[in-house]
Amino acid sequence: xxxxxxxxxxxxxxxxxxxxxxxxxxxxxxxxxxxxxxxxxxxxxxxxxxxxxxxxxxxxxxxxxxxxxxxxxxxxxxxxxxxxxxxxxxxxxxxxxxxxxxxxxxxxxxxxxxxxxxxxxxxxxxxxxxxxxxxxxxxxxxxxxxxxxxxxxxxxxxxxxxxxxxxxxxxxxxxxxxxxxxxxxxxxxxxxxxxxxxxxxxxxxxxxxxxxxxxxxxxxxxxxxxxxxxxxxxxxxxxxxxxxxxxxxxxxxxxxxxxxxxxxxxxxxxxxxxxxxxxxxxxxxxxxxxxxxxxxxxxxxxxxxxxxxxxxxxxxxxxxxxxxxxxxxxx
Numbered sequence: 001x002x003x004x005x006x007x008x009x010x011x012x013x014x015x016x017x018x019x020x021x022x023x024x025x026x027x028x029x030x031x032x033x034x035x036x037x038x039x040x041x042x043x044x045x046x047x048x049x050x051x052x053x054x055x056x057x058x059x060x061x062x063x064x065x066x067x068x069x070x071x072x073x074x075x076x077x078x079x080x081x082x083x084x085x086x087x088x089x090x091x092x093x094x095x096x097x098x099x100x101x102x103x104x105x106x107x108x109x110x111x112x113x114x115x116x117x118x119x120x121x122x123x124x125x126x127x128x129x130x131x132x133x134x135x136x137x138x139x140x141x142x143x144x145x146x147x148x149x150x151x152x153x154x155x156x157x158x159x160x161x162x163x164x165x166x167x168x169x170x171x172x173x174x175x176x177x178x179x180x181x182x183x184x185x186x187x188x189x190x191x192x193x194x195x196x197x198x199x200x201x202x203x204x205x206x207x208x209x210x211x212x213x214x215x216x217x218x219x220x221x222x223x224x225x226x227x228x229x230x231x232x233x234x235x236x237x238x239x240x241x242x243x244x245x246x247x248x249x250x251x252x253x254x255x256x257x258x259x260x261x262x263x264x265x266x267x268x269x270x271x272x273x274x275x276x277x278x279x280x281x282x283x284x285x286x287x288x289x290x291x292x293x294x295x296x297x298x299x300x301x302x303x304x305x306x307x308x309x310x311x312x313x314x315x316x317x318x319x320x321x322x323x324x325x326x327x328x329x330x331x
Contacts, residue, residue: 010167022060029135035164038199041144049111083115090123117143118150132158166196192273260285
């Protein structure tokens with residue numbers, strides 16, 4: 001059985017609302033889909049566009065009518081995307097406005113999806129505003145945005161605002177396990193590092209070097225316990241080589257020490273994220289005081305903030321590693 005919006009993950013409330021409005025023909029002329037990068041804004045816009053163009057009288061999108069079939073093939077000329085790498089200029093909006101003047105030959109609905117609409121210049125936004133103020137018949141405009149506040153309030157007020165929220169961990173794990181054949185233990189790790197963002201989770205899975213990178217980070221934590229100061233500083237070379245992935249690496253570190261705190265305080269394994277490293281977590285949690293582990297997490301987050309503020313990258317990491325060694329007495 002075909003399921004409308006079947007590819008939209010973790011947005012049940014939004015999906016239910018859109019399915020209802022499509023069936024009841026209570027759609028509007030413009031939508032604003034807002035959410036952080038990777039939550040599936042473009043996919044939701046695409047599914048909504050299919051539903052708007054669908055010829056079925058019941059479930060929409062039906063997946064069977066000519067419009068839906070063409071949409072699946074990418075050949076539905078009534079669904080038009082505008083996506084620019086950097087800036088959306090006024091010329092692009094004017095091109096849409098000219099196209100809108102040309103009616104579809106069969107009187108069907110035409111949908112324009114403007115991806116990353118917060119990239120529009122002020123001039124482009126003002127041009128689009130004119131269309132939203134006097135919406136043409138048989139035309140729907142769908143905007144996606146990371147932050148609707150970056151757009152003119154007058155544009156946002158003329159759209160039906162749809163806010164996407166981070167996906168719950170259990171729902172994320174179920175999707176990864178059932179749809180992506182990820183083991184239950186691995187799904188817990190990936191879900192915890194994704195911050196509820198499906199795109200981030202899938203990117204982690206597609207990154208063949210992630211498992212190796214995580215292993216090296218945890219290996220450094222384990223081996224450095226008996227290392228000299230020289231070896232501690234030498235371990236910083238790994239962080240230099242992985243500079244592009246430092247945010248992910250710091251996440252791995254925070255998650256590890258978070259697990260130590262969780263187990264130390266509760267002795268419950270259900271809440272441990274690194275469930276493939278239970279023995280190490282139990283051992284390290286018993287060796288260190290709660291306050292010391294908590295301070296390590298604060299050090300890592302301080303290092304993250306320093307790096308984001310363009311502080312000296314290598315020095316920030318070396319100081320972090322030496323401070324962690326001193327604080328936990330592991331290294």
